[in-house]
Amino acid sequence: MMKRGILTTLVILAIFTPSALTAAPVNGALTLHGGMMPSLGGNLMSYEQGNTFGSTTGIDGINNSASGFDTSPVERLLGASAGITFKTTFYEYFHLRVGYNYFRSVYGGTGKTVYNDGAINRSLKCEYSMWGYDIPVTVGLTIPFWKDMKISFSTGLAYAYGVYTYKFKTDVPSEYEGEFKGWALPLVIHLEGEYFLTRQLALFTSLSYYNGSTNVLADRKQDDDAANKDYASIDFTGYRYNLGVSYYFKPI
Amino acid sequence: MTGNPSMKLSVRTAFILLAMLLFASPLMAERNIGVGLHLGGQHNTGNIDSFYQYAQADPQNSMFVGIAFKFSAPFAFLRTGVDNSFAINKGNVLEDQSISLSHTSEGLDTYQLSYTAIPVFAGLQFPLQDKGVFYLGGGIAYFLGTGEVKSAASGTAEDISATALAFGFISGMQLHLTRKISLYMEWEYLEGRSKPVAQTDTDPLNDMENFYVDYTGHRLQLGLMYFVL
Numbered sequence: 001m002m003k004r005g006i007l008t009t010l011v012i013l014a015i016f017t018p019s020a021l022t023a024a025p026v027n028g029a030l031t032l033h034g035g036m037m038p039s040l041g042g043n044l045m046s047y048e049q050g051n052t053f054g055s056t057t058g059i060d061g062i063n064n065s066a067s068g069f070d071t072s073p074v075e076r077l078l079g080a081s082a083g084i085t086f087k088t089t090f091y092e093y094f095h096l097r098v099g100y101n102y103f104r105s106v107y108g109g110t111g112k113t114v115y116n117d118g119a120i121n122r123s124l125k126c127e128y129s130m131w132g133y134d135i136p137v138t139v140g141l142t143i144p145f146w147k148d149m150k151i152s153f154s155t156g157l158a159y160a161y162g163v164y165t166y167k168f169k170t171d172v173p174s175e176y177e178g179e180f181k182g183w184a185l186p187l188v189i190h191l192e193g194e195y196f197l198t199r200q201l202a203l204f205t206s207l208s209y210y211n212g213s214t215n216v217l218a219d220r221k222q223d224d225d226a227a228n229k230d231y232a233s234i235d236f237t238g239y240r241y242n243l244g245v246s247y248y249f250k251p252i
Numbered sequence: 253m254t255g256n257p258s259m260k261l262s263v264r265t266a267f268i269l270l271a272m273l274l275f276a277s278p279l280m281a282e283r284n285i286g287v288g289l290h291l292g293g294q295h296n297t298g299n300i301d302s303f304y305q306y307a308q309a310d311p312q313n314s315m316f317v318g319i320a321f322k323f324s325a326p327f328a329f330l331r332t333g334v335d336n337s338f339a340i341n342k343g344n345v346l347e348d349q350s351i352s353l354s355h356t357s358e359g360l361d362t363y364q365l366s367y368t369a370i371p372v373f374a375g376l377q378f379p380l381q382d383k384g385v386f387y388l389g390g391g392i393a394y395f396l397g398t399g400e401v402k403s404a405a406s407g408t409a410e411d412i413s414a415t416a417l418a419f420g421f422i423s424g425m426q427l428h429l430t431r432k433i434s435l436y437m438e439w440e441y442l443e444g445r446s447k448p449v450a451q452t453d454t455d456p457l458n459d460m461e462n463f464y465v466d467y468t469g470h471r472l473q474l475g476l477m478y479f480v481l
Contacts, residue, residue: 035390036390036419038418038419038420038442038443039443039468043302054458056305056306057302057303057305060302060303060445060464060466061303061462063445063447063448063462063464064448064460064461064462065447065448065460065461066459066460066461071447072447073445073446073447073448073464075417075444075445076443076445078419114460116458116460121459121460145378145380148379149378151378151386191388191423193376193378193386193388195327195376195378203327203328203376204376205375205376205388205389206388207388207421207423239420239421239441241375241388241389241390241421243375243376243390
């Protein structure tokens, strides 16, 4: 008897909910996306890189070459990201976005270089990496173009958490390891476009710009050969390009 | 329909013709393959701030001429081409603040860079009826640059050449002028640096090559595209 009652309620809800939703001026969409982040973490500068290896511009300045040394360039990190975003649109033209993105470095950050240790040059092997996640919250405007597409622009903030690590190995031999963990609230500017394949399913693309970094953080690894504790901040500033698929809960 | 073979043949032919018409005309209207010629500009070519963050510099400005090839489906595109840059002015390091900040001088006086870039971008595009199209894509570019750097200490100029792989995005808009010709405007951003190619450091103990070419930057371009299909 109770089962029948529940079933009847569910059937009634199933019949009336869509029409009620259609009538409402609010729609929701879920987007799954993946993308790329050029120059993840910026130049990854830390105090030790300047103090010991003579680079005042982090990963950029660590690159040197000299005769008699086998070197390979240490490139800035390229990040890959995967994420999910929930978007609520109000009266078709206004929206609020909340997302979650996981990212990590997938290219660059490793190589061999040379540094000047007093009067002699020494070989230096470098490994940089970074991973993290962020939760952007933005509000903005949407312009629908017929039933074919929407172009949206929004701004806001993100809670961004990152872990930046490096390892330097010299031919002395000595090892320097650093690990920095921290969070920041970078500003976010977001442009996105959706191309509708059906009235509920759309192809998605976006370009975001984040601007912000953590406070200066202390190195969490103390088991290396560095004489001093290292300090660095994690930079979330940069562009992010994404591609994905959006599903709208109600037909547009 | 009792299976008259000649009738079956004519129905099949009609279907094929209809399919050809259906596919061929949208292909023509949607401008699937385009060849463009554009003129562009870049400020701070060589992105000297990344190498020389303590200096006061008058950065190099460049213009470039490029050919673009754009392959479009209704909602996706692939954009490639070749860009050739020319310096408008030399980059000039006016004040080497690194000395006053107790850093070793990077020792750069002037620099000049020109490059050839081969970018490949892919992404989504948004046709706006038959008036134009907006597109946004990510991609990669190969840079081959040549130039000259002049050391502040020696006063001698050194020729350089540097290659690099860069990553970034493109955002653009096309305005259809005729059925075959569109005006297009694009914004490209690419991040990429070469390996060290010259020694500029004034410290006699540092006999290392330290100067790298930074191709990172924003590029804006305007051109005309002719659609061959």
